[in-house]
Amino acid sequence: MTTSTVTQVAVVSSIIGNRATMTGQTIGSTGLGTLTVAAISAKACDLAVVGDIHGFLRFPFADPETFEGVLMPSELRTAQIKLTQGGAGASLALIAEEVYSY
Amino acid sequence: MVRLEQSVIMSREAQSSDTALFRRDLPKSGAYSALDIGIRLTNGATSAINMDLLDVIKHLSLVCNGNDYRFHISGQDMFRNHWLKNGRPMPYTWTEKASGVQEVWFRMCFGRFLGDTQYGLDLSRFNNVQVQIDYDCTVWGAAAVTTFTTGTFTITIIAHQFPYNARPAFRGMIGCREFYTTTTAASGDLVEDLPSSQPILALAVAAREDNVAEATDITDIVIGKDNFNTIFTSGKWYNYQQMQNADLDVREEVFDLLLSNSAYRDCHLANIKQANVAPRSMTIGVA
16 A cells, blocks of 8 residues: 655744744655655644733722722822833833723 | 614725824714724735734824823733733734735723713714824835735724713713833833823733743832832732733634744743644545
């Protein structure tokens, strides 16, 4: 029996932070006992990743229904946020979710 | 509860410019619970490898009376903020295939939830309300077969509005805006005043850097007042991240790749617990 098979195999070989590095090979079979192997190039693949949201934290102060606990302007007059930096190069943003009374 | 209407303000309107500040005036009257904004961009004729549509969207804004920014937030942060607040992301299609269409949706929610009769956007309170989208497709590089197809940045805006004869008298509206941005330094404390003109429901901190472990760039967070004599919250990034992500309903992303050996992709997830890649083609012949 001879076979003629071409299949791709790929794995996620390393993960750092939000970056997944993948390796993949095309495995071919062109006859009895003959295997060929080559690095894949631009092959359609699906990647599924499970984890935590990258680089983002959210601090709710108010009850989402009643708004109890909301930080009022009287408290905010001297309110501050302090961030301890440990690495250079991150894109940093501070975001406020506010209530407007028109 | 009143049944909301979905009013299509614009539907898949392609923009001729690849880099622009798009502006769209909203109607003079109407009671909106939320605005959904959909963005599409077509890949080049060959591929678009590791190009994130969120990077193209520099800011999404809702501007009242010309200079009152009630929403002003980058695409990356708005996508993450919605995901963390609601437990699931808005729709996002990441495809790298030739001439494939990438698509992402955002929601500006002006109330506590869709259909909130207490909080929402009453357009008649303002002389002018404008949606602005500051976009730059060339962050991927110039239009080319391996980046994007020129003139394909496409915008959809849909309003979730109360019927004209059942418009509630809103007590106010919820906004969300970026009030400080920078690039982190290798060390040192960064102290910033909080905005104090409106009550604050929530604060968010975004610190994104590809290929860097979480809790590296920002290690500790303290929010307080009176020179931190009163502390609202204080802790480590890695602890907050575990607490906040525990409540998510969706913790997965799926990508449609054109994969080459030893290539990488930058995801919207970190602390990755599972990552699977599956090629789509296989032929088996037996003679």
